[in-house]
Amino acid sequence: MDAEDLAAAATDIVVGTVESAEVRRIDISAPSDSTDPVENPTYGAGEEAHDASYVYTVLQLRVEETYKGSRAPGEVIEVKQLGGTFEGEEYLEEGATALSIDSTYALFLMSFDNVPASLLNASQASYIRDANGAFAPVDPRNSIGPEVVRLLS
Template sequence: MKALTRLLAASATAALLVTGCSGAEPATMVIEAEYPEYKSAEELFAQATLVVEATLSTTSRVRREAEPVPDPSDTDPLSNPMAGAPQQADPSAAAPPGDVVTVHDAKVLKVFKGSAKPGQTVEVKELGGTIDGVKYEVEHATPLKGGGSYLLFLETYADSPAAMLNSDQAQYAVSGTGDYVALPANSIKLTADDVSRLSDKD
């Protein structure tokens, strides 16, 4: 499995493939990304730094987010994978354009793990979105829907929006009756009692 980046708990290096373009429609780029998979609700809950039930705003923002450049003076290979590697011949060369991400404002309704509070707005990002006339789609992923309510399993960062742990298992739609609805590809089913039990253990 590919190493994870700070940009998205979900993403690794992704290959882009042009799949079509017609008229005024944006060109579509399919992102092939690998995600960590979890075998149980306990494993999913333990990995997340923030677990909340939240409602997304009806609008979102799409931007490019670049991977931070490691400090060349850091010789620890765990924090700087480039430690010991020769420096680039041209240090002024342009940096890669970065991953395209969609950022949602999520109003927190309930907190099951982490430091957020009900009523707080948390930024949540996911890989993909339309920018500069190109639509970036993650293969086999189901994007979050603006205005929808979700149970989200997130990884948080000090200087970047929170990210879902993966595209399938880290989002559960909240139904009108308050049930948590898993995506079809997610075999981990959760009830409100399950989440409360996991929260009490934390």
């Protein structure tokens, strides 16, 4: 994926500061009331077939700027990252870097109804802003980082 693909795939591209975080178990399954087996292949399989619960760290991000989407400056949005410590168990997403409270980021997000937004991917969708206002990829393995940083400048 290159920088243009990343931007095109995002529903929201925002700059904001992480104000707080909490760990939650979130069911990300898409509920379907359809009895049509094509539309709902799990119909009749019981509740267990619908369970798509995962542990996420949910960040409260105060939006400062919006490059894409309808998020307003000052709005606080929720952004989820897979993993966190939940009920004494630690859950990790391999290769992911957790975002930090009080840091400012440019994020490429996918928004959904009824659940917090997600980073498009763990490697290429987050850029931290330094004290001089310049952005750098959060993940040093991000191969498109310099290209995205140019777009954000």
